Every structure is written in structure tokens, then in C-alpha cells.
Amino acid sequence: DDDEKPDVVVATSSAPPPPSQQQHEEEEDPREHLNLVFIGHVDAGKSTLAGNVLYLTGRVDKRTIEKFEREAKERNRDSWFLAFIMDTNEEERAKGKTVEVGRATFSTATRRYTILDAPGHKDYVPRMIAGAAQADVGILVVSARRGEFETGFERGGQTREHAMLAKTLGVRYLIVAVNKMDTVGWSTERFDECVTKLKPFLKKCGYTIKKEVRFLALSALNGKNVETGLLACLDSLPISAASPESPLRLPVLARYYDRGVVATGKVETGRVSKGDTVVVMPTNLRAKIDAVFVDDARPVRSAKPGDNVTLRLSLTTIQDLRKGYVLCAQPPKPVTSFTAQIALVDLLEHRPVFTAGYNCILHAHTLDTECTVARLLRVNKSERRCFAKRGDLVIARLAVPQSICIEPFDDVHQLGRLTLRDEGKSIAIGKVLSLDENDDDDD
Ligand code: GDP
Numbered sequence: 001d002d003d004e005k006p007d008v009v010v011a012t013s014s015a016p017p018p019p020s021q022q023q024h025e026e027e028e029d030p031r032e033h034l035n036l037v038f039i040g041h042v043d044a045g046k047s048t049l050a051g052n053v054l055y056l057t058g059r060v061d062k063r064t065i066e067k068f069e070r071e072a073k074e075r076n077r078d079s080w081f082l083a084f085i086m087d088t089n090e091e092e093r094a095k096g097k098t099v100e101v102g103r104a105t106f107s108t109a110t111r112r113y114t115i116l117d118a119p120g121h122k123d124y125v126p127r128m129i130a131g132a133a134q135a136d137v138g139i140l141v142v143s144a145r146r147g148e149f150e151t152g153f154e155r156g157g158q159t160r161e162h163a164m165l166a167k168t169l170g171v172r173y174l175i176v177a178v179n180k181m182d183t184v185g186w187s188t189e190r191f192d193e194c195v196t197k198l199k200p201f202l203k204k205c206g207y208t209i210k211k212e213v214r215f216l217a218l219s220a221l222n223g224k225n226v227e228t229g230l231l232a233c234l235d236s237l238p239i240s241a242a243s244p245e246s247p248l249r250l251p252v253l254a255r256y257y258d259r260g261v262v263a264t265g266k267v268e269t270g271r272v273s274k275g276d277t278v279v280v281m282p283t284n285l286r287a288k289i290d291a292v293f294v295d296d297a298r299p300v301r302s303a304k305p306g307d308n309v310t311l312r313l314s315l316t317t318i319q320d321l322r323k324g325y326v327l328c329a330q331p332p333k334p335v336t337s338f339t340a341q342i343a344l345v346d347l348l349e350h351r352p353v354f355t356a357g358y359n360c361i362l363h364a365h366t367l368d369t370e371c372t373v374a375r376l377l378r379v380n381k382s383e384r385r386c387f388a389k390r391g392d393l394v395i396a397r398l399a400v401p402q403s404i405c406i407e408p409f410d411d412v413h414q415l416g417r418l419t420l421r422d423e424g425k426s427i428a429i430g431k432v433l434s435l436d437e438n439d440d441d442d443d
Contacts, residue, residue: 033113034237040152053231055223109235165419175233178195260290263313268365271303287315335404336401347422360422364416376394
């Protein structure tokens, strides 16, 4: 059964130490923590760039690099060695394709970062959603190589889809890395051409270009402008994490059993501390937090918004926890029906009408579930139509088969964004406006 597999393969971190082991908890690191997601079309150079960032910040040593270089050579893919650092799964290496969301950490003098390396392959967009739902900054990698930029940016290419999803999932800043500049002789014209094509599109996605988007020319392969450009740019982004004073919201990204129930996820709001009792939503179970870890199993007393954590919980079985459940203090009401505003960005050709009864997959924070349109309330602000088409902005009541934990966007942004997908394609993006009362209150 699919449920037993970890939802995200944590590539570089090890399981936390067992509960019995005496551990010294560290004080909170005063440096701010940011989550990064690498997005963009397949082969744009995401893994290579992430690999080089880890190398340049000292997270991988020369010997490991050399080992990867040798392995890549043996497989006749010598230029891929940096990508090997991120793609640790054997199957991926053989294929040369990033299929899981890898995770790795690095730090600079001023900030700590976690990289969620999103894959560019079309089939893996749901995983990209899981990564981007946690990210503060998206690094949109595009290839400047002639022909490659164009392919990635065409209809059906992932440059467009990823950028659009990133915005709805709460990625606040976008750094556009115009990569492979070495292949065009660092031509300013080519760089400007890519930037000019991207700008109007990113605006349409909802980004304010001046404040929220930065463009950089670089070469991931030889590292040019990675340290002085990309890392400097990351350190300078004016981001401050959500307030730790609000009640805890921690969507579960993955859970597994290792001498006890272990969960991973990002603290969206509030704070989680060792010894706290949290409520697991939507089931209303109570659980004690036995231990909190950040960055690759480093024990801490408490974690704040923005931190990626691994938790040991006093739950008896792994069935008590699922991807998409939310750990809360002062929990919101679980719902099976809610009202949302959604933009129908790309309905399927053979299902061109969005109307009551339409069913698809709902993605919100780390959650995915079946979902049905119960009712269309408004189309394009004022019209009272009972159907909608591609390009329409609708307000609709949506229903899900089992209680879920989401919140109005205006209350908690991170728990109020959603994406609808159908047959593996993103058809709509939007936000939760309000929660409906549960009719069948059976819990
Ligand atoms: P991903 O699918 O986006 O993760 O792309 P990869 O990182 O696997 O890179 C795809 C291919 O592009 C590999 O052959 C890389 O060596 C190559 N590549 C990545 N960055 C650069 C670059 O800056 N210059 C050149 N010439 N090739 C690059």
C-alpha cells in the first residue's frame, strides 16, 4: 500500500537518534532559516546548480565530488557529476533524472537554508507541489542555451507551470537563474532576451517584478556567478519569518516508524517545543512532542516558523498520522466542504466544462485528496452561471470525502492556498475563502 512509503525521500539527512539516547539540546540558532525550491524545465540545470551551491558552501568535500565525478564518468555522463550530489537515489542516477524531492542544508554567515530540489519532469509535478508548499524562495532555473529556453517556456513546458504553481503555493520571492550562460558566450543580448520574455509572464503569475523577482546570469556547471551572484542575492532578500506568537500549524509532509512515530514537516506558524502537547487534525488526537530536530537530526528545545523539523511523537501507530494532517495548537474545525476562489488556468481538452459534479484532485499545503465541485457560486465576479470554462475566475463550493484541515487564506496564508489537478495536470489555482459547517458531524 502506497501509504507506507515515505512521501518524500530525505536524501541527505539521517533518522533522528533514538528516544533513549541522552542528548544535549542546542539553543536556537539566531540565524534565519529559509527553504529553497529549485524549479524549472527538465535539464535546465537545477540539480547541477543545487550541487554546486552545496560544494561552494562546504557541504560536500572534494573527495565526495571526485567520487561522484568518477561514478558519473562510468555511466558516460561526466558533466552530470554535480547533479549526482542531489540525486542520491540509484534509479535516478542511472536515468540521470531527479525523481524525488531531495533535501539538503547549507548555511552562510547570515542565514541557514534547506534546499528542496524539485524535479523538472512532467510526471513529478505533485512532488514539486509538496516541495514548493514549504518554500520561501523559488529558484527558477532556465537554460540560456539556444533552443532550450524556448522549449522550456513553450506551452506544455514546465517553466510556465512551475512559476505559476510556485506563486499560489506561497513562494514569496523568485530568483530567476538564467543558466548555461557559458554556452552563449555570456551574451548580454541573450540574457536580456530571456528576461524580456519572462517578465510579462511572471507578472501574470502575480509576482511584482521589482520587489519579488531577481534575474541572474550564471553557469551552474562551472560555478560562475553562483557565490557572488546567487548566494549574495539569497542573503540579501528582505524576508522575515511568520510570527512565532500565533498558534502552531505544522502540516505533516512525511511520517515513518523508527523506534517510535516520527514526522517531518515545516513549522508554518507558531512554535513547537519538546514537551508540548499538540492536536493532530483532522482526527483530534492528542500527541506529546518527545523530541524536536532541525537540519539533519540536530536536537533543539524548540523550533520556530520556517524551520523544517523532524519530530518524535507519543503516538502508538504510524496510522495515527498521514501526509496532509496538521499538528496544531488551538486547532481549527476540520471540514468536508469549503468555498474557494479559483482561476481555471488549463482545463483538459476532453473535459472543457467546470461545473457541479466535476471531480479532480485537491492539493493544499502537504495534503492531496479527491474533491468534487458541489456548486458554482460566481463566475468572473458577477455572473451567476452554472458552468465555467478555461480562463474563468470562479467562486465555488468544493467537497471532499473525508474531513481535512485547511484554513481561510486571510487567516493563515500557508493553509489557505490550493491547486486542483486532473489526470496529472494542474487545471486551477486558488485560495480558500471560507469553511462550511460540517453537515455530517460524525466525530
Ligand atoms: P535538471 O534536470 O534541471 O536537474 O538538470 P541537470 O542539473 O541534471 O542538468 C542537465 C544537463 O545540463 C547536464 O548535462 C548538465 O551538465 C548540464 N548543465 C547544467 N548546468 C550547466 C551550465 O551551466 N553549462 C553547461 N554547459 N551545461 C550545464
